[in-house]
């Protein structure tokens with residue numbers, strides 16, 4: 001009996017630790033449990049369709065939360081995707097988010113997380129965002145917008161190597177430039193490599209090989225000259 005109690009305590013501790021370590025997922029998970037507002041089914045279906053077109057099919061079944069006001073401290077203007085190992089991603093859609101572009105974009109993050117599992121940690125932010133932009137046609141992130149951002153006086157040209165981590169990618173005042181840049185690089189890469197390329201790259205990713213950034217260098221240079 002004592003043995004069972006000890007085992008139970010250890011199991012409980014592991015579960016608590018898991019959810020504590022995945023705090024951002026847990027936070028969204030509680031919001032998902034508490035919210036009663038459903039995301040528009042039509043938009044969810046369209047987002048899934050766009051992801052299936054990009055990847056060939058879908059492996060992910062994210063949980064959707066649509067909220068028009070802050071929910072348990074989650075104050076999201078557009079959208080966010082929270083992922084955790086072994087669990088479905090949770091997509092939180094804010095007041096400005098219930099649109100096909102935004103929802104498809106977030107679903108790509110969930111799809112990439114599902115397909116890479118623990119290897120998601122190896123995906124540089126610029127690639128994750130650049131891929132998500134392939135189903136997101138907002139004018140702020142087009143090539144035309146990129147040319148405008150790059151033409152600004154004193155702008156510091158982005159480099160893929162500097163945008164591997166989120167804290168740099170989402171830097172205040174530079175995020176739009178980075179999204180447009182990542183969009184451009186991944187778009188040219190997809191055009192040159194063909195539709196199955198994202199799957200090939202994702203399937204070949206492993207812990208012993210660095211992310212194949214060299215494949216993107218040519219397009220990095222091209223996008224900076226736009």
Ligand SMILES: [Zn+2]
Nearest residue numbers: 105109129132
């Ligand atoms: Zn994104």
